[in-house]
Amino acid sequence: MTHPKDERSTQPDVGAAPSSDAMPDNGTQSTNGSNTDNQNQAQQSAQQQPSQEQKASSNSTNAAYNSGIQMAPTPSVEEVLAYQRQLLSLPVTGKLQDNINTVRELFKDCSDIIVHEFDILNGPAASLVYLDGLSDMRLIDLQILTPLQHTGTDGAHNKEAVVKCVTISAMLEAMDFENVADKIGYGHAVLFMDGVTSALVYDVINPIIRSIEEPEAETVVRGPREGFVESIRTNTTMLRRRLHTPALKMKPIFIGRYTKTATVIAFIEGIADPNLVKEMEGRLSAIDVDGMTDTSLIEEWVEDNPLSPFPQLMSTERPDVVTAHLLEGKIALISDGSPVALIAPASFMSMMQSPEDFYQRSIVATAIRWLRMLFSLITIFGPSFYVAVLSYHQEMLPTSLLLTIAVSREQIPFPALVEALLMEITFEALREAGIRLPRQVGSAVSIVGALVIGQAAIAAGIVSSPMVMVVAITAVSSFLIPNYSLGIAIRFIRFPIMLCAGILGLYGIVLAALVILIHLMTLRSFGVPYLSPLAPVQTSQLKDTLIRTSSPHALTRPHLTGSFFNRIRIRTELYKSRRNS
Amino acid sequence: MQPTCRTLLTLLLSAILLSGCWDRIEINDLAIITAAGVDLTDNDRIKLSVQLFVPSPPSSEQSASGPSSGSTNKTVVRDAIGIDMADATARLQERLSRKVFWGQADVFVFGEKLARKSIKEPLEFLTRHPHPRERANLFVSDGPAENVLKWNTPIERNSAETLREMAILQTGLNVSILQAIEELSEEAHTAVLPVVHILQKDGESSPFISGSATFKDLRMADRLDTSVTRGLLWLRNEIKSATITSPVPQGGGGIASVYLFHASSKLVPSIKNGEWRMRVVIDATGNLNENTSTLDTTKEPNIVKLQQNFKRTLQKRIEETVKIAQKSGVDYLGFAEQFYRHYPKQWNKSKKNWDEIFPKVVVSYDIRLVVARNGLTGDNKTLQQSETP
Known part of the structure; x- marks a missing residue:
């Protein structure tokens, strides 16, 4: 289906996010069904208002739809969306056949839908709907079909008897087809019964996920080797x-009208500022997209300054x-389908820290931290300094x-600036090629790369050997930055600095550094200054920044936002008394 | 795009186009001057000769076998004659394909003829022009300065480097432009510069620092030989290390040497009853280097005796320098500055006739010399002659 530009104006369409309490695998028991019912009905009545008007307006074309959309001339986008909305707004009726028809119409042309019609032993006729592959077939056979067809309901035609019969604990009740469609979409099995005006939703999701591995981008020598996977439930x-x-709270929110990506805001009640959580919720609720494929897209929606490279x-x-x-x-965002969690608010210095820092002895970690900062400076200013000194300050x-x-x-035929740009751009290209290339040709690139940035380039008279050294040092130092996105930002801001150095020498470097510094000063992440605790200075936090x-000495938490501040991180009375005795 | 953004972008882009990198100059376009010499021609013009570094790139065969050593150390000497330094520089630029670059010039040599006339002119240029380093070394050459630059040294990269290293060793004087200017601005208006002498031997020439030249009112006044220069270094507190050798009359006529690793001197002026006095306080510590006398250096009294000998030798050396200075009437010893600092009132009164007072200043010595260690051998029995009965 195509997504024309004006589609946004026609919402709510198919992908209206389900209410948060109806999370796919919440495991809600049927005992709190009444609560769900009320909410569902409220929702239903609210959504029926516009759709009924549309039904009236498109009543004449309804017959054409029912006889098969393909036969009619190509319908407009509005017509297709209106028809989908109309189907979704229908309530679950007491007539089994009507329900089955609606489901079949909703999931028309879906080859993976299974509508299993059967009779409950001593009970009403029923139909179980689920998606092939998404739901666990063995679970359906053993826990739903076997009891219903072998044990039965002893003649009772109400849903309570069925609920008693089926041996799956994770069950919900759905009143309308919007809910039903969502549940089927997540891999639940939905049971319709003749004479019952609601559908029973069973959590039989078949979890197909890759195994938990060590994240390749953030390896440590000492420390846990677990990494997030693409399944949100595994991650939580x-x-x-x-x-x-x-x-530990996990507030769910669903993003994407079509993808309906489950996302949770994780935070610790009593430590995290409630206003921060509220702010995050507010920013997330403003996201209205058709699809959300990764947390990086969420990042672009919620960050304070989308134009900044940082x-x-x-x-x-x-x-x-x-x-x-x-x-x-701080609060974290975990999204289904993405192995990357987002942490907000973030500061520059927190991204300069590696998890390894906290798993190694503090003195060693401090030294490594300083080494990292030194080499970050070399990454930013190394080539620029070389260019400036060679062109202006011999x-x-x-x-x-x-x-x-x-x-x-x-x-060498080129000026120092051109030489530097040539080599740095070549290096960036090689680095990018190294990531994108299939593994089989990776070695070929590394051999060619060694020739390009190396003796062959010098022998060819294109670059000088000191330049190769500068590029090599810069290349190595840029990978000392633990956070990949920060590293890439820092790697790319060195090009404008190089240009400034080539135009104005050391003066240009100072100017560019000032511009970057001012930009970093103005940046905020959820209200927290980006350079904190360095600027503004938070003396209590410098011991986890500079060293x-x-x-046992990290007594206090960082103060991020607002007046809600749970200050004391540790209590050392016992520790001290034991050490002194 | 916001209007402010657009304006900023336009401004930035125009900045790139307008600037044009006006000061940018590639190393390939620089004539790097490593040393410069200034001479006076017969018709009183300035002859500027510069030693230029010739970067000869390693050929591809050489690069395969590592960095080449011999061929990269080439220098050439070019000269130009002008009315003054700036004029000569401009004329020199006419004869070069690359831009004259003073930034790395470490050595400036003045020819003796020019020094005898006046060094005002080159010093003015070197301090006013932004490029020459203030920490470059100044020398006076025995003959024409150009000869010093033309000398091809076998050990160091070029003759400038050789001279600089020699100066740093501080066997002679080590005077930078800054130091010379400072000294000239002091009360006595004198300066001392090291002299480069070219030794001709077997058709080979080898310059070395031999003695020093004293300047009074920017004009070369006197030549001091090496030993007097050493005495001068003591007075100026510029001695870092020294070896003092003295005969030992108490120990059978042998000689002994001490290597002083710590030495400092101080000039203490005093004016009493109209008599101007200067006390030279010297503090030195050293190790016994050699002892061919019969004195047993493991005994404390003998060490004291040796110390007395060394003191005498040292005092004699300094006395000689003071005598020469007082005879010539040029106060390059720094006495004037000391009197000015300690007795400003008296100094201001008799500033004008300092040239008469200076030769009459009574100099006394207060030398403290300690032989700290007498060496590993102590009393050297093995090298003693058998005692004749």
């Missing part, structure tokens, strides 16, 4: 396994990282070094 489980507390939400594949940040009062170099560079640059203090 991983979090729950680390935070065995009811205070990531304003931290992304990670590691549940231990998410746990640590939740304990600092007197700054020690004489011997200048003479050596002069010798090596003698035959990595050992756990």
Whole structure:
């Protein structure tokens, strides 16, 4: 189906997000069914208002639809959407055949829909609808069909008897077809019964997920090796396994009119600022897209400054990282179908930290942290500094070094700036090729790459050997930045700085650095200054920024936003008394 | 796009087009001057000769076998004659295909003829022009400065590097442009520059720093030989290390040497009853290097005796320098500055006739020399002659 531009104006269409309490596998028992009923009815009445008007207007064409859409001349987008809306707004009726017809019409041309019609032993005629592959067939056979057809309901024709008979705990009740369609779409099995005006929804989702592996982009030497997978339930489980507390809240929200991607906002009640959670909910609810395929798209919708090259939400594949940040009062977003969790608010310095920092001894981790910051500076300013000094400030170099560079640059046809840009762009291209290439040709690229950035380039007289060294150091240092999106941002801002250096020398570098610094100062992630705790200075947090203090000394949590601040992180009375005795 | 964004973008783009990288110059277009010499021609014009670095790129065969060493160290000397330094530089530029670059010039040599006339002119250029380094070394050459630059040194990269390294060793003076300017601005208006002497031997020439030249009112006044220059270094507190050798009359006529690794000196002026006095306080510590006398250096009294000997030798050396300075009447010892600092009132009164006072200044010495270690051998029995009965 095509999505014309004006489609947005016709919402709510097929993909209106289901209410949050009807999460696909919430495992809600039938005992709280009444509550669900009320809400569903309220929703139903609200949605029936517009659709009935449309029904009246398109009444004449309804016959054409029923006799088969293909026979009619190509329908307009509005007609197709209106028909879908109309079908979805229908309530579940007491007549089994009507319900089956509606389901068949909704899932027309869906080859994977299974409508299983059967008679309950000593009970009403029934029909079980589910999607092939999404639902677990063995579970359906053993837990639904076997009891219903072998045990039966002892002549009772109401749903309570059926509920008693079926041995699946995760059950919901659906009153209208919008709900029903959503549930079927998630892989639930829906049971219609003759004479019952609601459908029973059984959670028989067949979880097909890849196994939990170590995230390749964030490896550690010491520390847990679990990484998130594409299934949200597995991911939330991983979090729950680390935070065995009811205070760990996971607010669900569904994003995408067609994809209906389940997303949860995870936070710890009592630590996270409730206003922060509210703000996140508000920003998420403003997302109205047809499809959400990855958390990176959510990031673009909720971040404060979409034009900045710097990531304003931290992304990670590691549940231990998410746990640590939740304990600092931050909130995390986990989305179905994406192994990457988002953490908000994020600061520049938190993205300069590796999980490894907290698994190694604090002195070593501090040293590595400083090394990382030093090399980040080299990444940003290394090539620019080289260009500036060689084009404008030759007197700054020690004489011997200048003479050596002069010798090596003698035959180079390009100015230093062009040479630097050439090599840096080539390196970026090689890096990108290395990621995208199929594994089989990877070695070929590395061989060619070594030739391009190496002795062959020097021998060909295109670049000088000091330049190759500068590029190599820059390349290595850029990968010291633990966060990939921050690393890539830093790698790319060095090109404008290089241009500034080529135009204005060291003065240009200073100007560019100032512009970047001012930009970083103005950036905010959910109200938290991007450079905090460095600017504005939060002295209590410097011990987890400039150094990595050992756990018993990290007394307080960072203060992120608002007045809700659970300050004390640890209590050391016992620790101190034991050590002193 | 927002209007502000558009304006900013336009401004940025125009900045790129307008600027045109006006100061940018590639290394390939630089004539890197490693040293410069200034001479006076017969018709009183300035002859500027510069030593240029010739970057000869490694050929492809050489690059395969690692960095080549010999061929990269080429220098050439070019000269130009002009009315003043700037004029000579402009004329020099006419004869070069690359832009003259002073930024790496470490050594400036003044010819003796020019020095005798006045070094005002080259110093003015070197301090006013932004490119020459203030920390470049200044030398006075015995003959024409050009000869020093033309000398091809076998050890260092070029003769400029050789001279600079020699100066750093501080066997002679090590005077930078900044230091010379500072000294000239002091009360006595004197300066001392090291002299480069070219030694001719077996058809080979090898320059080395031999002695120093004293300047009074920007004009070369006197030549000091090496030993007097060493005495001068003591007075100026520029001695880093020194070896003092003295005969040992108490120990059978042998000689002993001490290597002083710590040395400092201080000038303490005093004016009493109209008599201008200067006390030279010297503090030195050293190790005994050699002892061919019969004195047993493991005994404390003998060490004291040795120390007395060394003190005498040192004092004699400094006294000689002071005598020469007082005789010539040029105060390059720094006395004037000390009197000015400690007795500003008296100094201001008798500033004008300092040239008469200076030769009459009474100099006394207060030398403290300690032989800290007497060496591993102590009393060297193996090398002693058998005692004749």
